[in-house]
Amino acid sequence: MQKALAPDIWTWPEEPLQLIGSRCESCGAVTFPRQRRCPRCSKPQMVDLLLPSHGVISAWTTQGFPPKLPYAGGQTADTFVPFGMALVALGDVVQVEGRLTENDPAKLRIGLEVELRAVPFYTDENGDEVLTYAFEPINAGNTDDGSGR
């Protein structure tokens, strides 16, 4: 069976798939994941907010070596497949850090449109497939942030 890496940070398996953040009722600041106090105004008036599932890349890189523990991916240097990482602006709400489904630098750039996905991450000791959230580039051919690339 499938299960979520962190069930409390997103709506999976419910549709539509969305990350769950929190919004400060006092000043409007938005965080991901949820937290109890506002990092801008310090007030404890945070309420849950479902975040947009569509966004654009505002910064990106690739992870070219297997992270040390507590990384759960389990690969060794021989089996590790580099993955893309990005900071994604979800609408005009908040920027969220997460994996990309694309790891080729030639296909990544600032301004690229992406959509939230649930992707297979690893198989745990019970044989269950653990899913994580990742952003998939969409409309790669017809976006332009003016960078000329």
Next chain:
Amino acid sequence: MSNEVAIVGVGLHPFGRFGDKPALEMGADAIMLALDDAGLEWGDIEIAFGGSSGVSSPDSVTGMIGLTGIPFTRVSNACATSASAVRQAATAIRVGDAEIALAVGMDKHERGAFTGAPSSMAMPDWYGENGQFVTTKFFGMKASRYCETNNISHETLARVAAKAYRNGALNPNAFRRNPMEIEDILNSTMLNYPLTQYMFCSPDEGAAAVVLARADIAERYTDKPVYLRASEVHTRRYGAYEVHASWAAMEENDAPTVYAARAAFAKAGITPKDVDVIQLQDTDAGAEIIHMAECGFCEDGEQEKLLADGATEITGPLPINTDGGLIANGEPIGASGMRQVHEIVRQLRGEAGERQVGGNPQIGFAQVYGAPGVAAASIFSR
């Protein structure tokens, strides 16, 4: 001048790999070197601060060099550990707790990128399980964005590393002392795009120590006191995207280095144009380039031409990381910022040998930056 502080002694245990030698032994060596440099004895030190990430009780060093009963406090503040320890020692002098104080930094790290429990940085467990609790990934993100938006080429990144290895070759205390070609740096393994293996510093081992005195008595111990004109530590503000962050606000704010540098220059009454020798946190080649602008030494994007012109070389108008920086020295977290102080003091005294910058330097600047978003900027003058 009664609350001014001067550095009267510096000592450095080489950075690198030293087998079974414990960090505390390296710290003891660095302390003795700094005391010798100041012509002081351990018994003259009235208060001490020990910077370390891995040594839980740096004051244990007193068992090796003298159980004198002084207050000796551990300081642990990520890559700003050393700068924070020096600042604490200076503050102790300024408030009148001591006339002579010592700061020492020491660490002995295992190989490979730093890691730990995400909860130690107020991050959820899944952040580490998902492969995001990796400092180098943040540096890749920041460098790729900076290069893409400011037209900095990957060759310019490689120039930073090549300079570091070249300067390291002139520094007998450095970890990496073999010059490397730009092509070889560019073609080494891509760790976090656009940063390759030889564009990163490595965690390693080492120690450094600084003896500080109230400025009005400094000339008893040295004929070349170096005054600590400012030492500012800032943490991240709302809107800054920093190391180990699962999110960032839409409204963007400057990085903590910008605030620390600005505050240090204001406090010292000095401008970036006045600085003769510079130390910047070059965790990676991109960080040095970005910190040049964040500290006010150039505008965003100017680095491409400045580096092509050799401006940041020992012989250039903006000499940066004359001892090879973190890239050539590696980073024992607790000692790294004190290595910077050691090099600035050697340069301002005219004692840097083959690495000596010309023109009788009068003013030095040092900056550090680390997780989860802490920066320090310090200004030194003759």
